Amino acid sequence: MEALSKPVLVIGGGIAGIQASLDLADQGVHVYLVERSPSIGGKMARLDKTFPTLDCASCILTPKMVSVARHPNIELLTYSEVVEVRGSAGDFHVKVLKKPRYVDEDKCIGCGECISKCPSKVPDEFNLGMSNRKAIYFLFPQAVPLKATIDREHCLYFTKGICRVCERFCPTKAINFEQKPETLELNVASIIIATGYELMDPGLAPTYGYGRYLNVYTSLEFERLVSSTGPTGGEIMRRSDKKHPRSIAFIQCVCSRDVKINPNCSAFCCMASVKHAILAKEHLPEVDCTIFYMDLRAFGKGYQEFYNRAMREFGVRFIKAKPAKIEEDPETRDLIVTYEDTFEGIKKSMKFEMVVLAVGVKPVYPEALPLTVGEDGYIRLRNPYLEPISTTIDGVYVVGVAAGAKDIPDSVIQAGSAAIKASIIAGGVKA
Amino acid sequence: MSGEPRIGVYICHCGVNIAGSVNIKEVVEYVKNLPNVVEVRDYIFMCSAPGQEIIKEGIKKCGLNRVVVAACSPTMHEHTFRNVLAEAGLNPYLLEMVNIREQCSWVHSDNRQAATTKAKLLIKMAVAKASLLEPLKEITFKVNKNVLIIGGGVAGLSSARDLARKGFNVYLIEKKPVIGGNVARLGRLAHVELKGIDIVKELLHQVVDNPNIHILTNTELVSVGGSVGDFKVKLVKNPRYVNENCNLCSECVKVCPVEVSNEYEFGLSKRKAIYLPYRNAYPPIYVIDSENCTRCFECVKVCPTQAINLAEKPEEIEVEVGAIVIAAGHEPYEPLIGEFGYGVSSRVITLFQLERILDEDGPTKGRLEVNGVQPKDIVFITCVGSLNTTPNAYPYCSRMCCSSTIKNALIIKEKVPNANIYILHKDIRTYSRGDEQLYLKAGESLIRFARYREAPNVIVNPDESINVRFFEETIQEPVSIPADLVVLSVGMKPPRDIDKVRTIVKVGCGPEGFLREAHLKLRPVEAATDGVYLAGTVTGPKNIIESIEAGGAAASKVSTLLTREEVRIEPLIAVVNDEKCSGCLICVGICPYNAIKLRIQGDARVAEVDPALCKGCGACVASCPTGAMQQFGFKDNQLESQVLAAFTE
Amino acid sequence: MSQDFEPRIVVFACNWCSYAALDLAGTSRMKYPPNFLVIRVMCSGRVDPQFILEAFRRGADGVLVAGCHPGDCHYIEGNIKALRRMTLLKKVLKEFGIEEERFRLEWISASEADKFVRVANEMLEEIKRLGPLRIEEAYQHG
Amino acid sequence: MDKPKIALYWCASCGGCEEAVVDLAEKILDVVNLVDIVFWPVAMDYKIEDVEKLPDGSITASFINGGIRLSEHEHVVKLLRRKSKLVIAYGACSAWGGVPGLANLYSREEIMRYVYHEAPTVENPEKIRPELKTKVEEKITLELPEFLPRLLPLDLVVDVDYYIPGCPPTPDVTWKAIETLLSGNLPPKGSVLGALDKSLCxxxxxxxxxxxxxxxxEVKRPHEVIADPSKCLLTQGLVCLGPVTRGGCGALCIKAAMPCTGCFGPLDEVIDYGGKAISYFASIVDYTSEEEIEKALGKILDPMGVFYRYSLPASRLRGKIMLVER
Structure with missing residues (x-):
């Protein structure tokens, strides 16, 4: 199938951006998919399993990533950022800055030889700093494209002017320390923003002690902790003593549904925590799991049933309360959670060996676009009912969590919906 | 592909999903010694890019001509790995997948030795079958550029709009005489100054003038033949008895002697046998309800435009389309008589009835009144028909009712500021963008929320006053609230005759009857049947915005199909060996698709399978008395080899 | 019967319902005995009684054919064709001296993972009670 | 050049196959001119010793009819195998066990008990049964061959080169088979001679x-209906096994308005004749509910006799499994 139309720009290579790109490409539209990190995959690539089916996230995502990489209509621009957008629907002029990987993408075969030889260890952002990577690295082993990237800030050559070990061991002479940033100019008919989210700073809820107490985790950290590809190979162990916790508390609505910090509901945390509790029970059958929640939002297909299973089959305890504070027992590093028992109307506290905070999300937007943001912090839409994905700029669409917190199926649906609209603007169907 | 089989076996760890309960090393050693196996490799994620590379490399380096992948269910990744074979230059049908995850490691994680033994056997069976696999040629069809959309609610309309704009020819059929589905009868929506009908009108406005869209109301699906890219659809357009000359002068309505309850107003008002279901209905033409019409001809006599024809007959329509979108929507849950006092007291109504009452175009012109009196103490009960609240209720959450309940409570507060409103709930699930703010606003507006677990008891007192009694979870006390209006926030259920539609189009459904998507997460708007797409609430509860988006997403998928000139389908169909066929005709009578015909060959007749019609069930193969009929991918000898391998040590 | 007898049971599962139910049992992390070896077919209507005879001849202690519920067949009524054949086959198996517990035709929809687990447990228990089919010994009699 | 040497032998069969050879009528004389018959117990006075004296492989072809039921059958066919270049299973019994093979539904003991004690025409108050060895006088002991636990088709006892189907084979089939053998242009081993590669239909x-x-x-049994001889018998509800049975007989039964009972056996692709017959026949019973299907198929009172009439010992399961003592 040949492209008969003008290209479309998709910004963000998470599941929403991937799906939008594939839908467009399959409609014969040429797509530029711009991703700022070295690999596509987004947050979903970090997930171990997905609710409510417990499908392993990699198993359903990686094939899509592979399809993106080999689709003739998709031009994948990873480690790149959109820096300027001019023009209007049907005729946008976009500047994309391609950051230097210091590795020639055409030559790199992804053998990993350089990585095994690199002497410089750096906290691994993919595992949220819970393990180390090298200064030359793949974002994760199933990265697409599987091309090494040199992290200039930590590379011994760039910082101290010595080493170049990677260059010596690269079998294809792909290392290029002279690589410069490159600016590409694209002309596209339409733009789809799928830039996703980042977690709110858990420090905004200081009473929970994240950062101070070793055994308090964010839900994304816990996700990596239970993942077989994560820093512990799927072993749930405490930061403080590397022991399996015998009890875990999951606290919902941290930095969300809180008028002082962020009033929005993050839509997926309830189910993510239910899933985490089930996974914890699967990994450690003896572990005691408690979920503190305000309203358990099990609204999607099969979610309520999943929630019921967590209660009945896995014996996960649910307490309707928003804990007031967490304190650490300095000896054991256990955590004391204080909450109001709404049943009895009294303050209670409970001790846990690990606490996982379901931290709320905030959207991420490309700065190059003059977008208006609404009171809720999300992009203002032209008409939330009739054109739920249209921004106030004609021809620019927003999908996924960038358009409001949502789960994977809803992100995939929005991506499809945006793809057909962008494809209409791109034109060129031979009907 | 001739010559001895050279099989490569690729075993996936799937992280620890498989490797956690199956001893991969032991399996690898075992598989190495199986007949025809020349390469065995294992890897953490065989489906990932590096995993796929391992297979491609194996094919090239070891000269493989068959590949066995032991990983997850073939429904998950058969397609992925077939592509890998194709990219390595091997016919994609020389792949056999072994399901050692869903059907082995996950279900035997309590017994590592048993799981390992079973994995070995399953791989052995697959290797045996793989040795007998043949290269197959995919079947291609030219793609018809038309699309059929079943259902004229917002999901169907939004699909139709996007597809027509993209340039495809759309047939939108609606069983009812009006377009707009459930949304058309909703009052004011949350966050905007729009009503349900405004959304429908706006979508309609965008579609009715598009020459690519053909809207057929009163029309039902009769049959679907053919397959992806080339469906042959039969429809029946039931008579409306009133044609486009109708100018809505309402003379007919005045003379019609029949009066029945108006189902479009949820029984809140009466209508005649000739009627317009609700104000602003599209198309703006009266319709005669033939079930209740007495054929008195009074309307015919008075109609000034001669628009009425009682002799109208159902009309059969045939269309050919490349794709089908099912957007048949849902029905509101209808409480049983007596369930929460519903049907016992007229002061117990459903949320949808309330929507009509609060709508300026509704039966009370927007005045909040029941039996002519304005209620002041109002109790909403959510999760009626959902979350197993009552024995008759469904287990799932209907997603939109919490927000809709709060929105309506706020509208009542606007209209009747001194109303006392309680919302009894299990959990407030205002998850959608902006809805949490609605919830906060409700709190600020002094709408009171109370939490129940056991279904509240709605007691209709002899003087017709009502008390709602329940055990309040937060304060842990029994509570009784007097009410002069109880609103049941009912959930969604699958439409009544969805089984008929899904059987004709061949789409599966879940336990409650909502249609099943090809993959819950990553293929939410596709059916497992090629060329069939699902939009809106037909797959499960959604709010309006989500339904409209799902319509768009389905349109996008249709567009990916219709943009192609031709479509390939799996060649796993029946095939006749002419040399062996005796022309006994047994297969012809067995085929449910009439895909087999007899053909004269020399002095004899032999069966012939039409590849465009055969769906690959294999029923004819099992029935064929001579073994002349076989199924690609499931030949007798292939299945027999699996049986053999399961036992011979 | 000896406690260490582990029957081997072949399952012919239709792709659309029963095979999906077996997958669901996996994704739901249910547990069932490891004695069941699944052969996937597109429809229970593809299952030829010959395969079942072959399975018993090769040493199966039991055979389960699983398809969609009547009315739910992905191919309209392939399951009904299976029902017709298996009804007649059951009479023949009886004459061959194969106890009826060893062969079952069950309707298991894609959502009925629990039904499969129940059927599997039942079948296993019944067959364990009967003991091995001992086809090879029968063969040695000529 | 010497004429080809031919042996004919009769195992467990009704004798119809011997008749069938004679039924070649005047063609038998052509046969006799073309070959030397070296062993044919039913018609000529040769003894086993005569065969034993022949050099191994000196018989061109042995035609053996009947299944292997007695130790004597086993002994003789093994001898003939050694002496012959070709061994040909002649007729349904030899090829698949035939009607006597239905005895595999019963144990030796059950058969003996019935035949010597229970059959309605038997009068045996002392319950005497034949013994393998009977001492008649001091020095004379009569020996009887042993009744084997099961009847087996010929090819489960010795290697068989070709099969000639039928119960009995028709003269036409027999003659075509002989022609093929004499032509010197031998088909692949294991072939069925004289018949078609397609089914009777x-x-x-x-x-x-x-x-x-x-x-x-509606399923009907032959005696329940006067079949219309001009219409397919299957469509009249009769269990006709023509679709699943090898053709070549000339549809003789059909021409007499009797449904095919399957004496020409299965086609090459079929794994188990009865299994395939069940599969095909049940498929066309036009009901959808369990009760109706059960009722319609319930008309088949003796499924083994109907679907395995000629082939039970050659089936996948050979006979009743539970004969094994538990």
Whole structure:
């Protein structure tokens, strides 16, 4: 199938951006998919399993990533950022800055030889700093494209002017320390923003002690902790003593549904925590799991049933309360959670060996676009009912969590919906 | 592909999903010694890019001509790995997948030795079958550029709009005489100054003038033949008895002697046998309800435009389309008589009835009144028909009712500021963008929320006053609230005759009857049947915005199909060996698709399978008395080899 | 019967319902005995009684054919064709001296993972009670 | 050049196959001119010792009919195998066990008990049964061959080169088979000689009378109906095994308005004749509910006799499994 139309720009290579790109490409539209990190995959690539089916996230995502990489209509621009957008629907002029990987993408075969030889260890952002990577690295082993990237800030050559070990061991002479940033100019008919989210700073809820107490985790950290590809190979162990916790508390609505910090509901945390509790029970059958929640939002297909299973089959305890504070027992590093028992109307506290905070999300937007943001912090839409994905700029669409917190199926649906609209603007169907 | 089989076996760890309960090393050693196996490799994620590379490399380096992948269910990744074979230059049908995850490691994680033994056997069976696999040629069809959309609610309309704009020819059929589905009868929506009908009108406005869209109301699906890219659809357009000359002068309505309850107003008002279901209905033409019409001809006599024809007959329509979108929507849950006092007291109504009452175009012109009196103490009960609240209720959450309940409570507060409103709930699930703010606003507006677990008891007192009694979870006390209006926030259920539609189009459904998507997460708007797409609430509860988006997403998928000139389908169909066929005709009578015909060959007749019609069930193969009929991918000898391998040590 | 007898049971599962139910049992992390070896077919209507005879001849202690519920067949009524054949086959198996517990035709929809687990447990228990089919010994009699 | 040497032998059969050879009529004389018959117990006075004296492989072809039921059968066919270049299973019993093979549904003991004690025509108050060895006088002991636990088709006892089907083989089939053998142009080992590679429907004169869809509502037994000889018998509800049976007989039974009972056996692709017959026949019983299907198929009172009439010992399971003592 040949492209008969003008290209479309998709910004963000998470599941929403991937799906939008594939839908467009399959409609014969040429797509530029711009991703700022070295690999596509987004947050979903970090997930171990997905609710409510417990499908392993990699198993359903990686094939899509592979399809993106080999689709003739998709031009994948990873480690790149959109820096300027001019023009209007049907005729946008976009500047994309391609950051230097210091590795020639055409030559790199992804053998990993350089990585095994690199002497410089750096906290691994993919595992949220819970393990180390090298200064030359793949974002994760199933990265697409599987091309090494040199992290200039930590590379011994760039910082101290010595080493170049990677260059010596690269079998294809792909290392290029002279690589410069490159600016590409694209002309596209339409733009789809799928830039996703980042977690709110858990420090905004200081009473929970994240950062101070070793055994308090964010839900994304816990996700990596239970993942077989994560820093512990799927072993749930405490930061403080590397022991399996015998009890875990999951606290919902941290930095969300809180008028002082962020009033929005993050839509997926309830189910993510239910899933985490089930996974914890699967990994450690003896572990005691408690979920503190305000309203358990099990609204999607099969979610309520999943929630019921967590209660009945896995014996996960649910307490309707928003804990007031967490304190650490300095000896054991256990955590004391204080909450109001709404049943009895009294303050209670409970001790846990690990606490996982379901931290709320905030959207991420490309700065190059003059977008208006609404009171809720999300992009203002032209008409939330009739054109739920249209921004106030004609021809620019927003999908996924960038358009409001949502789960994977809803992100995939929005991506499809945006793809057909962008494809209409791109034109060129031979009907 | 001739010559001895050279099989490569690729075993996936799937992280620890498989490797956690199956001893991969032991399996690898075992598989190495199986007949025809020349390469065995294992890897953490065989489906990932590096995993796929391992297979491609194996094919090239070891000269493989068959590949066995032991990983997850073939429904998950058969397609992925077939592509890998194709990219390595091997016919994609020389792949056999072994399901050692869903059907082995996950279900035997309590017994590592048993799981390992079973994995070995399953791989052995697959290797045996793989040795007998043949290269197959995919079947291609030219793609018809038309699309059929079943259902004229917002999901169907939004699909139709996007597809027509993209340039495809759309047939939108609606069983009812009006377009707009459930949304058309909703009052004011949350966050905007729009009503349900405004959304429908706006979508309609965008579609009715598009020459690519053909809207057929009163029309039902009769049959679907053919397959992806080339469906042959039969429809029946039931008579409306009133044609486009109708100018809505309402003379007919005045003379019609029949009066029945108006189902479009949820029984809140009466209508005649000739009627317009609700104000602003599209198309703006009266319709005669033939079930209740007495054929008195009074309307015919008075109609000034001669628009009425009682002799109208159902009309059969045939269309050919490349794709089908099912957007048949849902029905509101209808409480049983007596369930929460519903049907016992007229002061117990459903949320949808309330929507009509609060709508300026509704039966009370927007005045909040029941039996002519304005209620002041109002109790909403959510999760009626959902979350197993009552024995008759469904287990799932209907997603939109919490927000809709709060929105309506706020509208009542606007209209009747001194109303006392309680919302009894299990959990407030205002998850959608902006809805949490609605919830906060409700709190600020002094709408009171109370939490129940056991279904509240709605007691209709002899003087017709009502008390709602329940055990309040937060304060842990029994509570009784007097009410002069109880609103049941009912959930969604699958439409009544969805089984008929899904059987004709061949789409599966879940336990409650909502249609099943090809993959819950990553293929939410596709059916497992090629060329069939699902939009809106037909797959499960959604709010309006989500339904409209799902319509768009389905349109996008249709567009990916219709943009192609031709479509390939799996060649796993029946095939006749002419040399062996005796022309006994047994297969012809067995085929449910009439895909087999007899053909004269020399002095004899032999069966012939039409590849465009055969769906690959294999029923004819099992029935064929001579073994002349076989199924690609499931030949007798292939299945027999699996049986053999399961036992011979 | 000896406690260490582990029957081997072949399952012919239709792709659309029963095979999906077996997958669901996996994704739901249910547990069932490891004695069941699944052969996937597109429809229970593809299952030829010959395969079942072959399975018993090769040493199966039991055979389960699983398809969609009547009315739910992905191919309209392939399951009904299976029902017709298996009804007649059951009479023949009886004459061959194969106890009826060893062969079952069950309707298991894609959502009925629990039904499969129940059927599997039942079948296993019944067959364990009967003991091995001992086809090879029968063969040695000529 | 010497004429080819031929042996004929009769195991467990009714004798019809011997008749069938004679039924070649005047053609038998052609046969006799072309070959030397070296062993044919039913017609000529040769003894086993005569065969034993022949050099190994000196017989061109042995035609053996009947299944292997007695130790004597086993002994003789093994001897003939050694002495012959070709061994040919002649007739349904030899090829698949035939009607006597239905005895595999019963144990030796059950058969003996019935035949010597229980059969309605038997008068045996002392319950005498034949013994393998009977001392008649001091020095004379009569020996009887042993009744084997099961009847087996010939090819489960010795290697068989070719099969000639039929119960009995028709003269036409026999002659065609002989012609093939004499032509010197031998087909691949294991072939069926003299018959077709397609099923009976292929040559059946009534095949053209089938409606487009062959589906039946009522199963009838032959004595329950006066069949219309001009219409496909299957469509009249009779269990006709023509579709699943090798053709080449000339549809003789059909021409006499009797449904095919399957004496020409299965086609090459079939794994288990009875299994395939069940599969095909049940498929066309045009009901959808369990009760109706059960009721319609319930008309088949003796499924083994119907679907395995000639082939039980050659089936996958050979006979009743539970004969094994538990």
């Amino acid at each position: 292929y040559e059946c004169p009534l095949n053209d009378t089938k409606p487009e869809k062959v589906l039946i509502k």
